[in-house]
Amino acid sequence: MALLEIENLHRRFGGLHAVNDVSFAVQAGQIKAVIGPNGAGKTTLFNLVSGALVPSSGVVRFQGREIQGRRPFEIAARGMARTYQNIKMFTGMTALENVMVGCHLQGRAGFLASMLHAPWIWEEELEIRNKSMELLELLEIADYAHIEATSLAFGQQRAVELARALAMQPALLLLDEPAAGLNIYETAEVGRLISKIRDMGITVLLVEHDMSLVMDISDEIVVLCFGEKIAEDLPLAIQQNPDVIRIYLGE
Amino acid sequence: MTTELFVQYLFAGITYGSIYAIVAIGFNIIYNTTGIINFAQGEFVMLGGMIAISLLPLLPLPLAIAAAVGLTMIIGALIEMIFIRWLKSPSVLRMIIITIGISILTREAAVHIWGENIRALPYFVGNEISTIGILGARISPQVLWVVGVCGVMVAILHLFFQTSSVGREMRACAANRMAAILCGINPRNMVTLSFVLSAGMGALAGCVMSPITYSQYDMGTGLAIKGFTVAILGGLGNSGGAVVAGLLLGAIEAFSVSVVPLAFKDAISIAILLVILFVRPHGIFGSGEAARLKAF
């Protein structure tokens, strides 16, 4: 059984068919990439999978259970984490606090316990804080832990966002253009990082424009064009697929 | 219910409905150019009536009204220039609080100038007991003034937005501010103009309604919330919808008086607002997709 199965997924915005009958599966332990020209429906697809958008029709199955139409926080609780193309930091919170929000689902403290400051909360907080700090160290941004996240440099914000997603201990990680806005060295670094994440046992589904990165790290690639899937294959085969070459280089 | 009584209620509904529609259109004009809901909208209506009443000993009625409308327009322009114009992309919460503050200051200024007394302009034609018979019901001629003036105002406004070049520029700013700037339109002036326009409309409505509904320093909040109800009901930013929704709310209010005590009249229209907000926040005439595209 695949970790994530997408079957005949559709999403229309008025007359626009943003995602049109897309089906594919992501196996556990894979790095799978979704590529395609601008406006191909890649980010819409991500939003449908993560619950930010509700599909017009079709099935999304995660760990064997249908999740289409579920709210994002429910899907998150089942072990799916994501990052955003245009980074969404929590404004007014430090890098560390951002990552600690990622640990939200591992905490239990509710309103009453928090207000009364039940004794076990102290330990829970400490545990979450240590774990978040470790993640910042893993991504080599521990020095910026106590700086407000939105005032960090772009690449550092990307790293915070990644740490935040990893803090959720997800089974599946959706990365929306993780290398956008990064230079060639940083991109290579991100590539190594994604492989490392996979080695930690986390399955990765990513949308990316940088072809060299995609070809380097992915196990399989799905190509979208105008909302439709036109190819799904191994990286080498995709490079030689005539349809793919046509949409990228023109007729 | 007899025909006479029905017509009587209907006209009461149309009178109030016209006023609500004018306030709602005032909301819409400013909302379209700025994305702001101006919580001080009701105060323009109050100012129009109050200033006209104060000028009446000095000027004949038509001139007093004209001067009141002119003065309120200047106040509208000043409010925009002092409080709104120089803010760089303020948050919605900030704008809500600022316009609420403006409404409080205007109201407090009014109570110190005019006191808490209820005042009224004289009837434009005849007096409070002169009536016209329509379908057996006795209607005050002032009612026709209210409906007529509001109708003409809506028509002129429509023509202004559709045919004049300034109106087109305002619409361009509403549709796409950045593109309008690139076409050489100064959106700041358009925002000022939108405040002037909605202040003027509010003031004129305040004058024509004053003989029937009276003017008082604290009438603004009630009018604002009903005008907002109407604006939402008609779809925020949609002035045609506002007219229909205004008349609808006016009629509902008027007929509700025959069912529930008068004291609960306001509670009913607010309950309608709440229900509409919960069920169809994009209004009964607006479409959900279009509403989602606007930045709330």
Add this chain to the structure above:
Amino acid sequence: MKRFIVLLPLLAVVVLVQLLSTWTGTQFYLTQMTMAAYYSLLIIGLCVLMGYAGQISLGHAGFFAIGGYLSAALTTHNLVAFKGVAVVRLLEGCALLQAGKDLYGGELLVVTPWAAAILAVLVAAAVAVVIGIPVLKLKGHYLAMATLGFGIIIYRLALASAWLGEADGISGVPPFVLLPGLVVRGDSAGRVQNYYIAWGVLLVGLFLLLNLIGSRVGRALRSIHGSEEAADAMGVNCARFKLQTFVLSAVFAAIAGVLLTHFNGGIGPSEAGVMKSVRYVAIVAVGGMAHLWGALIMGVLLNFLSLRGVFGTYDDAVFGFILIVIMLFAPNGILSLLASRKKRKANPQKIAANQER
């Protein structure tokens, strides 16, 4: 424990103020300090809702009024005439009613203040749930107008129903015996005691809220404020957290309403007015939105000045003025002006870089 220590200086100030007023023979100030404390209880609750959860409410005077009016009505309306009714007998059996004599020596049977208070707070919480579920789906202007509408409905109901005293409100509310010897009442004999009751309640409220915002829940609330979409994707159930905060702040408002009504011996419709709600929002804004201490200090200061009549007939105008000036020049509150000046001195380059962005 750390948070207990934070409260100690405040406790010291509270005691100091009382001692000073006794030494200087200005104990009458304590009455306004007591009332200001109750209003501030509402305001710190609203501060968590507005500043941390990022939801504006222009109807919080409504919750205050639900608390105050319900406890006032229940503890003043004579049930002697209904003595035969089963419900009344049942209440009496549960010791929820107390007997007494009215001014003319007639028999009086009313609900006990404790029962009335608990019921009033529960009703406020229930109303907050019912209103909050649909209202909190709204954003920006819509939320502001919907909560404003809620406030006006409560005001109109208070003004229109004979049971709530119409324009006169309810007077003759009996003292509230919290514990034997600990009585909420407004006479000058109980002045010092009531000052400590009010400030005790406020300090406990502050303590609970400080704990809340420093915890997992507080972090989740701030993340909702920072980016609701991302918080949702982190597994934060935004709707539930917003609703719980709304209910919590409503409960704080209702408790303030109950206690202040017993202290004043009555409540009038102006307590439910829109202007009151706006005033609370203004004070939270002056305090810096997401700043409990700011809200507390400003709440006590401005309410005290207002209750002393310092602003005269310009009372409402002053709050309108404050609202505008703060939102125009210091949207992060008065305290932020001091903080940013300090920061600018410390690190001019970084501030300049931030401003360019």
